[in-house]
Amino acid sequence: MTAQPQSQPRIPADAGTTGGVPAAPHPAGPVQSATWRRVPVTVWIAGVFAGLLLLAAFAPGVLATHDPRAITLGSPLAAPSWEHWFGTDQSGRDLYSRIVHGTTQSLLIGLGSAAVGVGLAVVFGSWAALGGRWADAVIGRAIEVLFAFPILLLAMVFIAVYGPSVQTLILAVGLGIAPGYARMVRAQVMSVRRSGYVQAAQALGHHPGRVLAQHILPNALRPLLAVLTLGIGQSIVWASGLAFLGFGVAPPSPEWGALLEAGRPYIIEAWWLEIIPGLAVLATALTATVLGKFVESTLEGER
Amino acid sequence: MNTPPSPNAPENRPVSAWQTATTTASSRARRRPGALTAGIALAVGSALVLSACSSGTAGPQEQAALTGSATEPVQGGVLEYGHLQEPNCIFGGWIQENFTARQVLDNLVSATEDGSVVPWIATDWEVSEDQLVWTLTLRDDVHFTDGTPLDAEAVAYNFDYWMDGGNGTAAAHLGGFYDHSEVVDADTVEIHLSAPFAPFLSTLSQSYFGLQSPTALQTRTVEENCTEPIGSGPFTVKDWKRGEYIEFERNEDYDWAPENARHQGPAYLEGIRWNIVPDGTSRYGSLLAGEMDAIGEVPAVNIAEARQRYDFTQYITPGRPVVINLNTERGIFTDQAVRQALSHATDREANIESAFLGTVPFEPSGYLSQSTPGYDADAAQQYPFDLEKANELLDGAGWTGRAEDGTRIKDGQRLQVKIVYGLNTIVTPDGNTAIQNFQEQARAAGFDIELRPLTPSENFSGAYSTPDSYDGSVGYWTSPHAGILNINYRPSTEEAPNGANTTFLDNEEVFTTIQQALQAPTDAEVTATFSEAQYQLSELAPAIGLYTQTNTLAVSDRVSGLWLEPAQGGPIFHDAHFTSEEARDSSQGFSAANAENEG
Amino acid sequence: MTTLTDTATPLLTDPAPEGGAAGAASRPLVEVENLNVWFSDAHGRRSHVVHDVSVQIHAGECVAIIGESGSGKSVTARTLIGLTGPNSHVRADTATALGRDIQTLRDTDWRSIRGKDIGFILQDALVSLDPLRTVGAEIGESLRLHGVRDRAERAARVEQLLAEVGVPEPHLVAGQRPDQLSGGLRQRALIASAIANHPSLVVADEPTTALDVTVQAQVLDLLAQRKADGTAILLISHDFSVVGRLADRVLVMQGGWIVESGTAAEVLENPQHPYTRQLLDAVPSGHTKGEYLTEEGRARAAARATTAGTSQRTAPAGVGNPAEPKDEASQVPAVLSARGLTKSYRGPDGRDRTVVRDVSFDVHAGRTLGIVGESGSGKSTTASMALGFIAPDAGTVLLDGAPWSELSLAGRRSRRREVTVVYQDPLSSFDPRWSGERILTDALDAGTAPGVFASSRARRAHRQEQSERAAQLARLVGLTPEHLAKHPLRLSGGQRQRLSIARALAPEPKVVVLDEAVSALDVSVQAQVLDLLTELQETLGTTYLFISHDLGVIHHMSDEILVMKDGVAVEHGDADRVFEQPEHHYTQALLGSLQALSTTVR
Amino acid sequence: MSVTTETLTTAPAQPSSPEPVRRGRPVTSTAALIGKKVLGALFVIWAAASITFLIQSLLPGDRATLLLNQQTGQVQERSAEELAPINEQFGFDDPLLVQYVTFLGGLLRGDLGISYTLYQPVTTVIGDQIVPTLVLTFTALAVAWALAIVLLLLTARRAPWVSRIFSGLESAAAALPQYWLGIILLVVFSLWLGLFPVVSGSGTAGLVLPALTLGIPLAGFLAQVMRAEFERTMDEPFVLTARARGMSDGGVRLRHVLRHSLLPGLSLTGWAVGAQFSAAVIAENVFARPGLGRVLVTAVNGRDLPVVCGVVMLVALVYVITNLIVDTAYILVDPRLKEAA
Numbered sequence A: 001m002t003a004q005p006q007s008q009p010r011i012p013a014d015a016g017t018t019g020g021v022p023a024a025p026h027p028a029g030p031v032q033s034a035t036w037r038r039v040p041v042t043v044w045i046a047g048v049f050a051g052l053l054l055l056a057a058f059a060p061g062v063l064a065t066h067d068p069r070a071i072t073l074g075s076p077l078a079a080p081s082w083e084h085w086f087g088t089d090q091s092g093r094d095l096y097s098r099i100v101h102g103t104t105q106s107l108l109i110g111l112g113s114a115a116v117g118v119g120l121a122v123v124f125g126s127w128a129a130l131g132g133r134w135a136d137a138v139i140g141r142a143i144e145v146l147f148a149f150p151i152l153l154l155a156m157v158f159i160a161v162y163g164p165s166v167q168t169l170i171l172a173v174g175l176g177i178a179p180g181y182a183r184m185v186r187a188q189v190m191s192v193r194r195s196g197y198v199q200a201a202q203a204l205g206h207h208p209g210r211v212l213a214q215h216i217l218p219n220a221l222r223p224l225l226a227v228l229t230l231g232i233g234q235s236i237v238w239a240s241g242l243a244f245l246g247f248g249v250a251p252p253s254p255e256w257g258a259l260l261e262a263g264r265p266y267i268i269e270a271w272w273l274e275i276i277p278g279l280a281v282l283a284t285a286l287t288a289t290v291l292g293k294f295v296e297s298t299l300e301g302e303r
Numbered sequence B: 001m002n003t004p005p006s007p008n009a010p011e012n013r014p015v016s017a018w019q020t021a022t023t024t025a026s027s028r029a030r031r032r033p034g035a036l037t038a039g040i041a042l043a044v045g046s047a048l049v050l051s052a053c054s055s056g057t058a059g060p061q062e063q064a065a066l067t068g069s070a071t072e073p074v075q076g077g078v079l080e081y082g083h084l085q086e087p088n089c090i091f092g093g094w095i096q097e098n099f100t101a102r103q104v105l106d107n108l109v110s111a112t113e114d115g116s117v118v119p120w121i122a123t124d125w126e127v128s129e130d131q132l133v134w135t136l137t138l139r140d141d142v143h144f145t146d147g148t149p150l151d152a153e154a155v156a157y158n159f160d161y162w163m164d165g166g167n168g169t170a171a172a173h174l175g176g177f178y179d180h181s182e183v184v185d186a187d188t189v190e191i192h193l194s195a196p197f198a199p200f201l202s203t204l205s206q207s208y209f210g211l212q213s214p215t216a217l218q219t220r221t222v223e224e225n226c227t228e229p230i231g232s233g234p235f236t237v238k239d240w241k242r243g244e245y246i247e248f249e250r251n252e253d254y255d256w257a258p259e260n261a262r263h264q265g266p267a268y269l270e271g272i273r274w275n276i277v278p279d280g281t282s283r284y285g286s287l288l289a290g291e292m293d294a295i296g297e298v299p300a301v302n303i304a305e306a307r308q309r310y311d312f313t314q315y316i317t318p319g320r321p322v323v324i325n326l327n328t329e330r331g332i333f334t335d336q337a338v339r340q341a342l343s344h345a346t347d348r349e350a351n352i353e354s355a356f357l358g359t360v361p362f363e364p365s366g367y368l369s370q371s372t373p374g375y376d377a378d379a380a381q382q383y384p385f386d387l388e389k390a391n392e393l394l395d396g397a398g399w400t401g402r403a404e405d406g407t408r409i410k411d412g413q414r415l416q417v418k419i420v421y422g423l424n425t426i427v428t429p430d431g432n433t434a435i436q437n438f439q440e441q442a443r444a445a446g447f448d449i450e451l452r453p454l455t456p457s458e459n460f461s462g463a464y465s466t467p468d469s470y471d472g473s474v475g476y477w478t479s480p481h482a483g484i485l486n487i488n489y490r491p492s493t494e495e496a497p498n499g500a501n502t503t504f505l506d507n508e509e510v511f512t513t514i515q516q517a518l519q520a521p522t523d524a525e526v527t528a529t530f531s532e533a534q535y536q537l538s539e540l541a542p543a544i545g546l547y548t549q550t551n552t553l554a555v556s557d558r559v560s561g562l563w564l565e566p567a568q569g570g571p572i573f574h575d576a577h578f579t580s581e582e583a584r585d586s587s588q589g590f591s592a593a594n595a596e597n598e599g
Numbered sequence C: 001m002t003t004l005t006d007t008a009t010p011l012l013t014d015p016a017p018e019g020g021a022a023g024a025a026s027r028p029l030v031e032v033e034n035l036n037v038w039f040s041d042a043h044g045r046r047s048h049v050v051h052d053v054s055v056q057i058h059a060g061e062c063v064a065i066i067g068e069s070g071s072g073k074s075v076t077a078r079t080l081i082g083l084t085g086p087n088s089h090v091r092a093d094t095a096t097a098l099g100r101d102i103q104t105l106r107d108t109d110w111r112s113i114r115g116k117d118i119g120f121i122l123q124d125a126l127v128s129l130d131p132l133r134t135v136g137a138e139i140g141e142s143l144r145l146h147g148v149r150d151r152a153e154r155a156a157r158v159e160q161l162l163a164e165v166g167v168p169e170p171h172l173v174a175g176q177r178p179d180q181l182s183g184g185l186r187q188r189a190l191i192a193s194a195i196a197n198h199p200s201l202v203v204a205d206e207p208t209t210a211l212d213v214t215v216q217a218q219v220l221d222l223l224a225q226r227k228a229d230g231t232a233i234l235l236i237s238h239d240f241s242v243v244g245r246l247a248d249r250v251l252v253m254q255g256g257w258i259v260e261s262g263t264a265a266e267v268l269e270n271p272q273h274p275y276t277r278q279l280l281d282a283v284p285s286g287h288t289k290g291e292y293l294t295e296e297g298r299a300r301a302a303a304r305a306t307t308a309g310t311s312q313r314t315a316p317a318g319v320g321n322p323a324e325p326k327d328e329a330s331q332v333p334a335v336l337s338a339r340g341l342t343k344s345y346r347g348p349d350g351r352d353r354t355v356v357r358d359v360s361f362d363v364h365a366g367r368t369l370g371i372v373g374e375s376g377s378g379k380s381t382t383a384s385m386a387l388g389f390i391a392p393d394a395g396t397v398l399l400d401g402a403p404w405s406e407l408s409l410a411g412r413r414s415r416r417r418e419v420t421v422v423y424q425d426p427l428s429s430f431d432p433r434w435s436g437e438r439i440l441t442d443a444l445d446a447g448t449a450p451g452v453f454a455s456s457r458a459r460r461a462h463r464q465e466q467s468e469r470a471a472q473l474a475r476l477v478g479l480t481p482e483h484l485a486k487h488p489l490r491l492s493g494g495q496r497q498r499l500s501i502a503r504a505l506a507p508e509p510k511v512v513v514l515d516e517a518v519s520a521l522d523v524s525v526q527a528q529v530l531d532l533l534t535e536l537q538e539t540l541g542t543t544y545l546f547i548s549h550d551l552g553v554i555h556h557m558s559d560e561i562l563v564m565k566d567g568v569a570v571e572h573g574d575a576d577r578v579f580e581q582p583e584h585h586y587t588q589a590l591l592g593s594l595q596a597l598s599t600t601v602r
Numbered sequence D: 001m002s003v004t005t006e007t008l009t010t011a012p013a014q015p016s017s018p019e020p021v022r023r024g025r026p027v028t029s030t031a032a033l034i035g036k037k038v039l040g041a042l043f044v045i046w047a048a049a050s051i052t053f054l055i056q057s058l059l060p061g062d063r064a065t066l067l068l069n070q071q072t073g074q075v076q077e078r079s080a081e082e083l084a085p086i087n088e089q090f091g092f093d094d095p096l097l098v099q100y101v102t103f104l105g106g107l108l109r110g111d112l113g114i115s116y117t118l119y120q121p122v123t124t125v126i127g128d129q130i131v132p133t134l135v136l137t138f139t140a141l142a143v144a145w146a147l148a149i150v151l152l153l154l155t156a157r158r159a160p161w162v163s164r165i166f167s168g169l170e171s172a173a174a175a176l177p178q179y180w181l182g183i184i185l186l187v188v189f190s191l192w193l194g195l196f197p198v199v200s201g202s203g204t205a206g207l208v209l210p211a212l213t214l215g216i217p218l219a220g221f222l223a224q225v226m227r228a229e230f231e232r233t234m235d236e237p238f239v240l241t242a243r244a245r246g247m248s249d250g251g252v253r254l255r256h257v258l259r260h261s262l263l264p265g266l267s268l269t270g271w272a273v274g275a276q277f278s279a280a281v282i283a284e285n286v287f288a289r290p291g292l293g294r295v296l297v298t299a300v301n302g303r304d305l306p307v308v309c310g311v312v313m314l315v316a317l318v319y320v321i322t323n324l325i326v327d328t329a330y331i332l333v334d335p336r337l338k339e340a341a
Helices: A028-035 A041-058 A095-130 A132-148 A151-162 A166-193 A196-203 A208-244 A256-266 A272-302 B017-025 B038-044 B058-066 B095-104 B152-166 B168-174 B200-204 B214-219 B222-227 B280-288 B300-309 B336-345 B348-355 B387-396 B429-445 B456-460 B484-489 B508-519 B523-540 B581-586 C002-006 C073-079 C107-113 C135-145 C151-164 C170-174 C183-194 C213-228 C240-246 C264-269 C274-281 C295-306 C324-331 C379-387 C409-418 C436-445 C456-476 C481-485 C493-505 C523-540 C551-557 C575-580 C585-597 D030-058 D063-072 D080-090 D096-108 D122-155 D160-174 D178-192 D205-234 D237-244 D249-287 D292-301 D305-333 D336-340
Strands: B049-053 B078-083 B109-111 B117-119 B122-127 B133-138 B178-185 B188-193 B235-241 B245-250 B271-276 B294-296 B311-316 B319-326 B408-410 B416-422 B448-454 B472-478 B543-547 B550-555 C030-040 C046-057 C062-067 C088-091 C094-097 C118-121 C201-205 C232-237 C249-254 C257-263 C334-346 C352-364 C368-373 C394-399 C419-422 C511-515 C544-548 C560-565 C568-574
Touching: A041 A095, A041 A272, A095 A132, A095 A166, A095 A208, A095 A256, A095 A272, A132 A166, A132 D030, A132 D249, A132 D305, A151 A166, A151 A208, A151 D030, A151 D249, A151 D292, A166 A208, A166 D249, A196 A208, A196 C419, A208 A256, A208 A272, A208 D178, A208 D249, A256 A272, A256 B280, A256 B300, A256 B429, A256 D178, A272 D160, A272 D178, B078 B280, B095 B235, B095 B245, B095 B271, B109 B200, B117 B122, B117 B200, B133 B152, B152 B168, B152 B178, B152 B188, B152 B214, B168 B200, B168 D063, B214 B222, B235 B271, B280 B294, B280 B300, B280 D178, B300 B311, B300 B550, B319 B429, B319 B484, B336 B387, B336 B429, B348 B429, B348 B543, B387 B429, B416 B429, B416 B456, B429 B448, B429 B543, B448 B456, B456 D063, B456 D292, B472 B484, B484 B508, B484 B523, B508 B523, C030 C073, C046 C062, C046 C073, C046 C232, C046 C249, C046 C257, C062 C073, C062 C240, C073 C201, C073 C232, C118 C183, C118 D237, C135 C151, C135 C170, C135 C183, C151 C170, C151 C183, C183 C213, C183 D237, C201 C213, C213 C232, C213 C240, C213 C585, C232 C240, C240 C264, C249 C264, C249 C274, C257 C264, C257 C274, C274 C523, C295 C523, C334 C379, C352 C368, C352 C379, C352 C394, C352 C560, C352 C568, C368 C379, C368 C551, C379 C419, C379 C511, C379 C544, C409 C419, C419 C493, C436 C456, C436 C481, C436 C493, C456 C481, C456 C493, C481 C493, C493 C511, C493 C523, C523 C551, C544 C551, C551 C575, C551 C585, C560 C575, C560 C585, C568 C575, C568 C585, D030 D096, D030 D305, D063 D080, D122 D160, D122 D205, D122 D249, D122 D292, D122 D305, D160 D205, D178 D205, D178 D249, D205 D249, D237 D249, D249 D292, D249 D305, D292 D305, D305 D336
Parallel strands: B078 B271, B078 B294, B416 B448, B416 B472, C062 C232, C062 C249, C118 C201, C201 C232, C368 C544, C368 C560, C419 C511, C511 C544
Antiparallel strands: B049 B311, B109 B117, B122 B133, B133 B188, B178 B188, B235 B245, B245 B271, B294 B550, B311 B550, B319 B472, B319 B543, C030 C046, C030 C088, C030 C094, C249 C257, C334 C352, C334 C394, C560 C568
16 A cells, blocks of 8 residues: 555644544535635525615616606506506506505515514513523513414504504514514524633623623624524515505505505406516515525624 | 205295285375386386396396296206305394395385385385374285284384394484384384484385394394394395305295385295305406306406406495595685685596496596486586696685695695595495595695505594594495485584584585475475585585495306395395206205315 | 453453454455545535545454544545445445445445445444434334334344343333433444344444543444454544554555555554654653653754743743652642532432532642543533532632632622633634634733723724734744634634633633543644643643543643542542552543553554 | 524533433423413413403594494494493493403403404304314415425435525525415416316315415425424434435435424424414405404404404414424424423
8 A cells, every 4th residue: 555645634624623523424614615705696686686676765766667656547457568567557557666666665664674573582582591580481471472462463553553654564563573583582692692602701701791792692693684684575575464454555655565455456457466566575585585595604604 | 054954835935926016006105206117117227227238138037027927937046146245244234234134134115226115015105294204004914034923013113123223324314303103003003203304215225124023133132133133035044154155045935025026926046155255356256267156346357347248237326425525624624615626636537437447437426426316417517627727726725835746835834635544445446546546636736645544443443533533534325315415414513413424514504405305395396405405515515526336246147137226236136046957956055065165 | 463452451351353354254345446535516626535545354354444534534434335425426446345346336226235234333322323213213223124124023133132232121222312321322222223234344433432431442342242253344533542452454544545554563553654653642641741742842842941041931841851840739839729519400300410529629830630530420510610600519619729619700700810711612612703813812801901981092002912912822822823813713623722722821810721622633633732731831830620531631631630430539649640559449440441442552 | 594493402411321221200390391381371372362452442443433333334433322332331431450350350251252243252253263264274384394394305405406496496485475375376276277266165175275375485484494404414423324224315314304304393383373373364365265364354353352352362372282282292303302391
């Protein structure tokens, strides 16, 4: 047998450890660190679409071809054409321009609800995880109750008190999605709190406040950034579901849920009124998911 | 649902139908010409029913049935009917409850297409000189399905029951006029009124005034009387699977159909399954797929096709059409000129034509629908689309400034108004389109309209019914006669509040005119005085007409003989029958609850 | 070879036969000529991980491949059972196992071979057996897959197999999950599942790693028995003592190449290749006590010796004999003292279980106290109490003679910097967001950072200063500024542990607690880190509380030793004394196992 | 979506080795544990009912007016005189606390009250509708699980493009608005292809599309959370051990890996039950199915407090029971949790 003096450490990141799981038979190790730099096509597509969404949200005039409110009584329910890319609705309004103009509110609902939901979740989830046995028990029960409670009722309360507006939907949906996230935050904070680096920081005699601010919260909440983006898509879907049940934004708002609800009676004769806004919701939710997963995997890759 | 249908002695069928009809024809009293036979009314074809029978069979057949044609309709079978909304009770004050009550309960009189009434349980009637006492003569052969007789005693009991909380809407119609009832003999009852009320009989033709067995009302629980009221009608409630369907079963003893029924004797059908299908697409789709034999409330977008494919009937509800009621007590609309300006400001006709795809008539009047007896077409036309006029009026009212978005401004205040409406309860999706069109069109004149759709809870709880909660509200109110004006425009007073006055109009002149009309001795005077009231209202412009409330019915060619009754537009199944034995045999019948949905 | 088996202890029931049956076999069971393996990643990049490896295994023979992580030894082993993994490319001039060409076998063919003709044993049954299923089910599965369909028969065979591998009460064990069994029992169960169908070849990939030393010996015994029965064994290990105990022939792999091969005796006693020599040198034991394990360590010590007089901070230390000044340690005051420490936990069954009982010790300045024990002996709990993380139920810990365990949380916080810790897994003890420099400056900051209201200039100056001190610390542990700039994830295991040590030194502690600090490292890296620790103690006079399960490491490092078993300190005394004249029978047994394993390489 | 399960928190100290074989463990705290669970469940139900009661009582608008208007189909103000009998009948005029105590008293007696609008005991109203809703909800759950498991077994940790495409499909499924999916299914399969009834009713054929409507998005979620665990488990050493035993890839996936990936799916299921109910409202609406969803919407719209409370309590009960089942399933899947619990 020939002795080969050539020595090439194959896995720099893993070299020097033998404990735990034996090295995976395929070299997941070395590539992973570099993978995140290579952005998949799907993420590119999602990125471009997200850019369009943001443009539509902040400067709808740039993308819209028509006044979203302008009615044309002569041509209701016109099929998609060169003039009206997505056809017209029951008032002869240009559906494409309405979807573009509806982006602001829909995204606001998505972002807002996700922010409210995740915000509540962060506060109460961390509180439950760090606040001791009582806080954990009380908040844990509250989360249970919220889980068991139909979101529909909550939505109704808010709408009855504040009227059907974007803010109302944000509150209702935010509260609806909060318990799930709160549980995640709680678990996350608990696991970070038990982590080696938190113990290490405590061993150095750092003040608990500093440990909380420097280690526990940042590390527990970082994965939530991805979750937040996923929540955006979910919130838009939820909000449009509420619109479907008659708890939507007041007309003539072109909020997507409202468009979906308005398009429902015309599904056979004017399919575009239902299908296209639905695709917009789906594409947005999917975009948020794809970007969220990408962010998540990037963050994980960094770890 | 697990008890098999009991054969109700079909031999016992009384056959005095035609006799009743003849009696009625010769009856005296205050019956208008043209009410003699429903057949004539049908042949004349009033504005009430816009019937399009592509099959070309239904119309003649109905007449054939009426004139006693030799061809005997197919007996039996359970008809599948798809309906929009589910009632809370079979009988009640809600219009949906009238549709079901009409299958189970009989009324004293039956309305015809021209707004007159024909005998039903009451074969004859007479009113005193002072118009305060109505004497009704009743059939002597009618009994409720619990076996108790429908006699004068029962009628008197029912009057008291309706007025005393048994039916809120009945009380709203007759409450200010009814005093008491007196039983003269078994077949005669006197109704004493506190004030003359010309449209008395027409009022009684609505199913709010359906007759129930006093024994049942007294001895059974509220729940039983809600889900299975005992009447004398052509059907009884067999089963009610809430959220899914109500099953009605033929009353084998039935032999007292109203004079304008297409036939006498028990119903041809073994029964009806009244399916609740809230979604329009599903409802129409279920007709297309053959799951339903007939459906109500055909979505506007399907009407054109339904006219081609099915026996399609559209019924225009009399009473107050769908209008925007303007708040005359508070806010911007206290100024009559502003109300008039808004009435002129939009092209409502084009709006309705577009929003309903030409399937529902535009109603220019804010007070009565065109199918209401006493409707004045000229008074209705006072506010054609005239943007210039609207602008002039607003300029004159001091709304001369303009904000950046075009909204008019007066003393720093924007011409901004809030219009509330119960979406999907009062206003259909198509109506919602029309309201949005209205909103958009009114921008040209400088109105900034905020639309506030209400959830049913908000809508009915009264939170949006007070003067300070809206500038405009959208609503309609069915009524077979112009007396609805009294309900809607009687000023609200401390002693006698009138929540139905949703414009909060407090105008002595209008009120007086309406009272005169109600008490006018002749039809001509009634009509003339109601005309005057409509002109007066029109000038005040407290409401803006949009479209007529319509009921529609599409019937597949498997069944025939289905019609919409004229008082409220409910479907009548008593005369309905399958067109062939194959069609009947392919129907699922009862007791198939578990094995259904094969097709 | 003979020398190895001669050292067998009574624990070894059946020593491997002389020379095995190797010579008798005419045709090898496994014959591999020039095996090459590549892996390709998601982007199609190929890496060549095994280069021209050739190996032959005969019936009744044990061939060992020894190497550190990343040497390609496991890949080679897995290739022999057709489980190289997805995205792998295998090429060899000859590759036959049990007479079949493994390059042409399809998956269905493999399935009939694996588990039947070739058994496979991985390290640590806790993760190598399905943790959700009973071991009986796992063993039964091997039988079911190879034709034993009848349930009752399977159950009987499972019990029989468990009995064969020396499991007491097999019918009970068969119904338990790996986590319910002790390490030895579950490893036996794993072996039972691998040999269920009496394969003629067993591939054992690190079969004893992560096991306690006594258990290791038992498991190796078991394998030796199989070998004696004629089973061929391919043993993969990083541990010379294990290899020496079992192997007839040894291949040394490094970076995918075989750098040396020969009989076990040749390779272990007379290594030719420098890499092999380096590896053997790096094994710590009593013999290496007071010496440096690596070439580099020796060189650095020598360099230091020449400038010894100029050093300000170093304790006066003899170069080749760092332990010398410690001799009069008993006069040195104890920095950390534990008195009668006791701790119990409430178990899931509601009963209290005492994990530490009445443990007392003193750690003297500039010296090392080693605590050794097997898993569950309570040594880590003792460390946690010493660190002040958990309060003892009884007893007390004194730091510099002052109360420590009895302090309030806040009171202890201000003195935490005096006792620091180095963990087994450094990576998990670093905040995943932080660079090495940040980690060190944070440690330097402990308790000294300027307040929130300090001026930005003061803070900038402070940061500048800390940054320089971090660089100094890094140099001290042999890291460069480039290392500090990196994320720990991108450092090697040894570098991470150096960083971890630097962090522990940053607050200039009185005591550093090393909790299994080198247990997860490859032997050569472990040697480097141990050398670093020795050097630091020598130059800085650092005091260590050194906790490990590894007797060799403990002996190499410690001045005094505390032996723990089941929460009780069974033996306490001078390191050499404990190793040479153990008093407690447990210590004797422990050392017996060690001797059974340890090679007499030197 | 990365749902973190906190399942594997084991006791601090490892079992020591003195007794090599541990025989059965004492079952001292089982009764206490059950008692605790039941108490917790009762608390959730009580809290849900109380919140509902408060919400319904404090909403703007007058309940008596609402009832009266609903009975007549009108939208208007009502006079005190008109409202008096209704207030009298239902006790709307009593102080809130008195109403609440009455309500609680009824609950304790097992009396949920009488529907304001249907005049039926709430138990009857719910009893009539509970079966179709439960059937729909649990069929949808079953559909979701079946889809997710098949998808995982076939596509997880396969060629990269396969995994990527299918995990993309999962994301898409999870992002589907249910009503939109429902309408499309209805149009395509019932109206165009005529495969299923348009009006679903409560029959079996009518169950397919509503169950898919609820099941497909949930399957997306389930598959997402389970895929992560599945792929992680595929890297576990015991998978290699099983393969080395001669097990086929499919066998390993089915017999070993799948079981491990069930846990996050189970916890998601526990959470999803509440949300599934809200989704059932939508499916019942689109497909004209009877069920509690429709009852709830109608009751909420009509502020039929006894019915709303009853339905909410029932949903809470179903949630609580499902979660107890999920907890049990957890232990069945991962017996190690029995000790941790």
